[in-house]
Amino acid sequence: VVFEAHDNARMVARDRGEEPGPVEALERATLARSAALVANCGGTMAALEEDYGTALPPLRRVIHNATRADRGVSRQPSAKPTVGYAGSPRAYKGLQHVFDALPLWPGGVQLSLVGGAPANAPPGIDVRPAVPYGELPAILAGFHVLLLPLDDNLFGRRLTSPLKLWDYLATRIPIVAADLPTVREIAGSRPFYYAPGNPASLAAAVTAALAAGRSEPQLRLWSDRATEIEELLQAVLG
Numbered sequence: 001v002v003f004e005a006h007d008n009a010r011m012v013a014r015d016r017g018e019e020p021g022p023v024e025a026l027e028r029a030t031l032a033r034s035a036a037l038v039a040n041c042g043g044t045m046a047a048l049e050e051d052y053g054t055a056l057p058p059l060r061r062v063i064h065n066a067t068r069a070d071r072g073v074s075r076q077p078s079a080k081p082t083v084g085y086a087g088s089p090r091a092y093k094g095l096q097h098v099f100d101a102l103p104l105w106p107g108g109v110q111l112s113l114v115g116g117a118p119a120n121a122p123p124g125i126d127v128r129p130a131v132p133y134g135e136l137p138a139i140l141a142g143f144h145v146l147l148l149p150l151d152d153n154l155f156g157r158r159l160t161s162p163l164k165l166w167d168y169l170a171t172r173i174p175i176v177a178a179d180l181p182t183v184r185e186i187a188g189s190r191p192f193y194y195a196p197g198n199p200a201s202l203a204a205a206v207t208a209a210l211a212a213g214r215s216e217p218q219l220r221l222w223s224d225r226a227t228e229i230e231e232l233l234q235a236v237l238g
Contacts, residue, residue, distance in 0.1 A: 001030075001033050001034045001035060002034060002035060002036045002037075002038060002232065002233065002236060003030050003031060003034040003036070003037050003038070003057075004037075004038040004039075004040075004063075005037065005038070005039050005040070005044055005048060006039075006040045006044065006159070006161075007044060007047075007155075007159045008027075008044065008047040008048050008050075008051055008159070009023040009024070009026070009027050010023055010024040010027055010051055011047050011050075011051060011154065012154065012159075015153075015154045027052075028052070028055060031052060031055055031056055031057065032055070034057050035057055035059065035236045036057050036059040036060065036061070036232055036235070036236050037056055037057050037059070037060045037061075038060075038061055038062075038063050038229070038232065039060070039061070039062050039063075040062075040063070040064065040065065040159075040160075040161040041062060041064060041158075041159070041160065041161040041182055041185060041186075042062050042181075042185050043157065043158030043159055043160075043181060043182055043185075044062075044158065044159050045060065045062050046158070047158055047159065059232070059235060059236060061228070061232050063225060063228045063229060063232070064161045064166075064186065064220065064225070065161045065162075065163055065166055065225070066166055066220045066221055066222045066223075066224055066225045067163070067166040067167050067169075067170050067219070067220065067221065067222070068170075068221065068222065069170075069219065069221060070134075070137055071136075071137055071140075071166075071167045071170035071171060071219075072137075072170045072171060072172075072217050072219060073137045073138070073140055073141040073171050073172070073173075074141065074171070074172045074173075074214065075141065075143070075144065075171075075172060075173045075174075075214065076141045076142060077141075077142055077143060077144045078142050080108065080110050081106070081108060081109045081110065081144050081210055082109070082110040082111075082112050082126070082142070082143050082144055082145075083105075083109060083110070083111050083112070083143065083144065083145045083146075083147050083176070083206055083209075083210075084112045084113075084114065084139070084140065084142075084143030084145070084146055084147060085098070085111070085112070085113050085114065085115075085146075085147040085148075085149065086114040086115060086136060086139070086140065086146075086164055086167070087114075087115050087162075087163075087164045088115060088116075089113065089115060089116050089117050089118045089121075090118075091118065092151055092153060092155055092156070093149060093150065093151070094149035094150045094151040094156065094178060094196065095113075095117075095118060095121075095149055096118075096120070097149060097151070097196065097197050097198075097199065097202060098111065098147065098149050098202065099120070099121065099122050100199045101199035101200070101202040101203045101206075102122065104199055104200060104202075104203035105203050105206055105207075106206070106207055106210065109206070109210065110125075110126055111125050111126065111147075112125070112126040112127075112128065112143065113125060113126070113127050113128065114128045114130070114131060114136070114139055115128070115129070115130045115131075116129060116130065136167065137171075140167070140168070140171055140173065141171075141173075143173060144173075144174075144209075144210055145173065145174050145175070145176055145206060145209040145210055146168040146171065146173050146174070146175045146176070147175075147176050147177075147206075148162060148164060148165055148168065148175060148176070148177040148178065148183065148191070149177075149178055149196075149202075150162075150177075150178040150180055150182075150183070150196060151178075151196060151197070152178070152180060152196040152197060156178065156180050156182065156196070157180050157181060157182060158181070158182065159182070160182050161182065161186065162182075162183075162186075165177070165183065165186055165187060166186070166220060169186070169187060169190065169217065169218040169219070169220075170217050170218065170219045170220075171215075171217060172214045172215050172216070172217055173215060174192060174209040174210075174212040174215050175187070175190060175191040175192065175209070175215070176191060176192045176193075176194065176202070176205045176206055176209045177191035177192070177193055177194075178193070178194060178196040179193035179194060179195055179196065180196060187218070190215060190216075190218065192205040192206075192208050192209040192212070193205060
């Protein structure tokens with residue numbers, strides 16, 4: 001058995017104020033039967049090591065998410081400067097701080113949400129429904145800037161390897177992202193970072209990104225991830 005973890009269920013339960021006993025028992029039982037452990041990012045691995053220590057299998061790897069080759073689009077923006085976000089509008093994704101920053105953005109800049117909007121979204125936002133995965137590259141190409149908001153919480157700081165970030169990195173479009181360890185682990189210095197929860201910092205990052213030119217793509221394919229998993233399985237088999 002190879003256990004692939006995208007969070008620490010015990011830690012998530014505690015963070016939510018829930019009784020962690022049942023999920024901890026399941027997590028411990030799974031780990032005890034596992035020959036190897038895969039984590040989606042360094043923060044997830046560290047969280048599991050904090051809670052379970054020597055109960056973890058000795059063979060452990062961080063294997064990130066990835067994207068497809070057709071994500072590698074160049075910026076072909078519309079006439080109106082547009083900052084685009086693609087993904088879930090769930091509360092913990094940090095969109096509220098984006099809304100708080102909108103009055104500080106340069107005049108005439110449009111925010112576009114692909115995948116719906118929360119009920120508290122302010123008027124004037126371009127809201128589009130979720131689209132099939134194959135249609136996303138053409139939509140991303142129409143944006144001047146790609147936005148990755150995250151809250152500074154357990155998920156954003158430690159447990160995520162955002163699929164949208166891998167999609168964004170494959171493009172040549174400037175990225176604005178929350179300055180969190182999970183993002184820097186993947187994207188390094190490429191994004192224009194802002195302090196999570198700070199509207200003025202977010203507005204400054206958007207302004208800088210809008211003035212930037214083409215970015216160099218960073219493409220990690222699902223086949224790269226598959227190769228890393230295959231190497232791990234070979235190590236398990238000895």
